[in-house]
Amino acid sequence: MHPLDKATSLQEIVSGSLQGETSDAYWNFGGPFGGVTAATLLRAVLDRADRIGDPCAVTVNFTAAIARGPFEVTVRSVRTGRSVQHWYAEIRQGETVAANATIVCARRKAGWSHQPATPPPAPPPEAITAMTTDGRNAFVGQFEFRFVEGALLPSAQPAETPRSARSCLWLNNAVPRDWDFIGLVAFCDLFFGRIYHVKGTIFPIATVSMTAYFHVDRDCLAALGSAPLLGVADANVFHAGFFDQTAELWSAGGRLLATTTQIVTYRE
């Protein structure tokens, strides 16, 4: 079993209530990598027999630190329309809600397509050496990062003037894994905190809320096999302890797979 599938696996206790366990393989500063938390919440919905279509919108709020060990996932259907279905899910440890999510699934209708967005120019992934992941938090080692632009080059002291918040990079799992929505939502949180790029130093930060929109169906994703995705990330504003982060995930063929935003808190 792939480490991501192991980390997001859930066992049904009673209907609507599942049990999972944190994975050391995806450990971050003080808890699991947020992308795995998002993927776990999404899996709870995708595993439902009464789910329709494919996920198109996911918002995950990281409400409390998740401690190493077991957790409970509860999921409930909020509303099912003709082609759109809304879900609400929570991760709990004891009495504490550690994360919650609203998830929208939809049956897409074949028809008109138009993609005004254009992928960033990039050399092929095999032309770029992967960033070393030695000495980093465990989750980093589960992935490959090949920076086209805006590499993570941290130093001990913050930069005197803010640097660019923008990065462009090829991303993949270190252990190959075929694409599905579990992988895609995890990768939406795989962009390093933009504040690391702007300040040039690394320190603990915490995503408060992340939203991801998916622009493809499962067949389109599956057709990508386990090929790397091209990612672009940027930020608009850092202010009084919070910053935003925007990102896109592209296929090598120039298809926009997902767009995502998050708001992150930091302490100076």
Added chain:
Amino acid sequence: MHPLDKATSLQEIVSGSLQGETSDAYWNFGGPFGGVTAATLLRAVLDRADRIGDPCAVTVNFTAAIARGPFEVTVRSVRTGRSVQHWYAEIRQGETVAANATIVCARRKAGWSHQPATPPPAPPPEAITAMTTDGRNAFVGQFEFRFVEGALLPSAQPAETPRSARSCLWLNNAVPRDWDFIGLVAFCDLFFGRIYHVKGTIFPIATVSMTAYFHVDRDCLAALGSAPLLGVADANVFHAGFFDQTAELWSAGGRLLATTTQIVTYRE
């Protein structure tokens, strides 16, 4: 009382349960303007005595059509940390959840600020004639739209080739209203569906989910008085019945107040 305050006013029935009523003044195609629905859910949280700080992230899912008449709003605290607080709210009519929201409030910490994003160039609002709102859905008449770029110029037939999805415009309330988060979240949904600009025709569409991040505190907002805001909206991809929409709201002084994204469903 300003029409927006009237449209979003709530009466507490029991603790955590409030009653509101739809407003004809903000009627859209088949229900209330989504910005007012978002503002109503936000008001339910802002009115709470145990709320801390200011809102920084709001996700609203439009789960079912809201019928003309009364509705119930329920709100519950999900988790309160030292400086960040998470809420969940729903709008119900009978047994149907018509909208739900996750709302994050936070106490901001004074400190470092950095705004890599830059406002779009625009002439002052008084140099631009406001779009006529005659013959449009009622909610449109509650606002002023002064297009700098990408005006809404619908015709009876769709354009043969897709047009630009991008608009830049000054926005304001038709009846002046001082800025607060109720107003700001409503304006996050005030950008016309990008598909109208791309196709050049107007037809019913429905926002499925909207996320807004606020980058200012209440004092910064209040200092703007009732001045117009500069908005920019765009879209990345239209595919198989869904498209995304991205937008920014700027102060005239060049401060980024809010960034927002939404996913919208359409039928051809």
